Amino acid sequence: MVVLDATIVNIALPHIQTALGFSTSDLTWVVNAYALTFGGLLLLGGRAGDLLGRRRMFIVGIGLFSLASLLGGFAQEPWQLLAARALQGVGGAIASPTSLALIATTFPEGPERNRAFGVFASVSAGGGAVGLLAGGMLTDWLNWRWVLFVNVPIGILIAALAPRYIKESERHPGRFDLPGAFVSTVGMASLVYGFIRAAKEGWSDNLALTSFGVALALLVAFIAIERRTAQPITPLKLFADRNRSGTYAMMLSLAAAMFGMFFFIVIFAQNVLHYSPIKAGLAFLPVTAAIIVGAGLATNLLPKLGPKPFMVTGCLITATGMSWLTLIDPDSSYAGGLLGPMLLFGFGMGLNFVTLTLTAVSGIADSESGAASGMLNTTQQVGGALGLSILTTVFSSANTDEAKTQVGKFLAEGTPEQKAQFAKSHQLPAPWSDSVLAHGIGTAFIAAAALAVLAALIALFAIQVRKSDLEALSGKAGAAAG
Incomplete structure (x- = not known):
């Protein structure tokens, strides 16, 4: 469900554009609002599963994702849809890494776990194109709002069945790197906004240039935060x-x-x-x-x-x-x-x-x-x-x-x-x-x-x-x- 939502909305974009009055450049935010919060908070979501319990956070993520889908389906203004898509990304960032980590607690290490990991990877790889087909069917047979509404009954079913079929993981001690998560996500959003603003108003636009400057400052601050934090959201030694x-x-x-x-x-x-x-x-x-x-x-x-x-x-x-x-x-x-x-x-x-x-x-x-x-x-x-x-x-x-x-x-x-x-x-x-x-x-x-x-x-x-x-x-x- 999380993977499909990266693309299922794409097929409905022309209909969303007409219904809510998006420009072509602003329409990209329907995709980017989800991708930025999802990508920016993904590591924090995985950390939440380690500290608070993976099954618990999996259910929380699916619930948040479903609620955001419901709100997005009822959107009447562009900002309402974009806010819902950003909230979907937050839910996805919690549910996705915990679902992957739950494979480790469900399947023993070795060939069985590797096969499960392979299935997960295959779903992720092919899910984008399948999402376009599902989005086309829902938009054609019903309307664009159903590419969001469809997540609600699925999410409720998953949340209801999870306690029965998924074991809770052991909690690990530690702390959240909230400053790192916030600074990195806002910094990337500012960078993306700068490009989209420049597309509409030109490269000399003051707001676009300000956005680039803010993005650069926040990304430098992010590196400084991660170097000083005992338990960083992004261990910089990964890049060594x-x-x-x-x-x-x-x-x-x-x-x-x-x-x-x-x-x-x-x-x-x-x-x-x-x-x-x-x-x-x-x-x-x-x-x-x-x-x-x-x-x-x-x-x-x-x-x-x-x-x-x-x-x-x-x-x-x-x-x-x-x-x-x-x-x-x-x-x-x-x-x-x-x-x-x-x-x-x-x-x-x-x-x-x-x-x-x-x-x-x-x-x-x-x-x-x-x-x-x-x-x-x-x-x-x-x-x-x-x-x-x-x-x-x-x-x-x-x-x-x-x-x-x-x-x-x-x-x-x-x-x-x-x-x-x-x-x-x-x-x-x-x-x-x-x-x-x-x-x-x-x-x-x-x-x-x-x-x-x-x-x-x-x-x-x-x-x-x-x-x-x-x-x-x-x-x-x-x-x-x-």
Whole structure:
């Protein structure tokens, strides 16, 4: 449920935009409000499970998540939906790490736990695309509000059954790093807001520049807090190992490309190809299949080849898919313009999902493997939010320039009736509006491709995990669930 909600709302974005009056740049906050609180508080949520009991906090997280879903479904104003999405992220940040940690208390260490961990990873990997299908069905058959309402009965059922089927974990002594969690989350939110504000008002906007300054100050303060805190939310020594630091940087870059791909293809499919929500959701099923194939191939061949070849190859395949999507235009069809690059993207990401998880926990003590794997999830969410804001900035800039060109063409080619309507609404009709949107999306994918190439370079030059390390990696995979 938590994984699906990262994308299930995406398919309903055009309907949410119309119903609540979001601009395209502001619409990204529907995704980012969830991703930022989820990613920013993920480590704190895991810490809460250790200190207060994992089953207890799992139920609290699911309850908070369900309540936020209910409030979001009833939203009448943009701010109400954004507040609910942020609250969903808080609930998800509590429920997600505790559910992963509960695998360690439910399944014995060894093959059984590793299989359970593999199932969890598969659900996480394919859940994004499945969420788009579920969102399409709910939006098409009911309305956009049900992509949020659907969580309520599921959450109530989970909370009711958890005490019966899940054992409570042992509590561990310790303290919460509340200042670190607060400063890091607000700092990242300020950075993302700066990009989104610059997309609307330009890079010389005082509020955008102030947001960047606040973000920089808070992130510097975060490092200072973590260095002085006895029990930091983010142990800085995790970054001392070049393989782990490289893995986090790779996930940050790949997640940025991934969030952008889902966001902009949904917009293109519904606004240019005029797909219904359910048809747009079905269009993403091949991505799920490609992810599963890539993850399965990587899992089977890792003992023979080691992780680095899959990292480099996966990133390059993903970059190829993103580069292909830069060619998108108003005449692009699903089969001829979208399916091929989406399959490449999914396969490349599949090669990396398992490999990055294993590398993140290599060469680290069992007691810190949970923090190491949790940081990987954090970089995925924060990278996605930050990347989407950057891609939206590129999109908006390209849109503005292309709109001037298309308005000139429209004034020369449009009918008198179309011109009269344009004078009232200031909205370009199709096909001129489709050209503006497609140009902006294609330009945004240039930035996405660059991010995937950056991940490939990091894999090539920073990662040094050898094939001989794989035995240790396999053992850590199970320990990561703890």
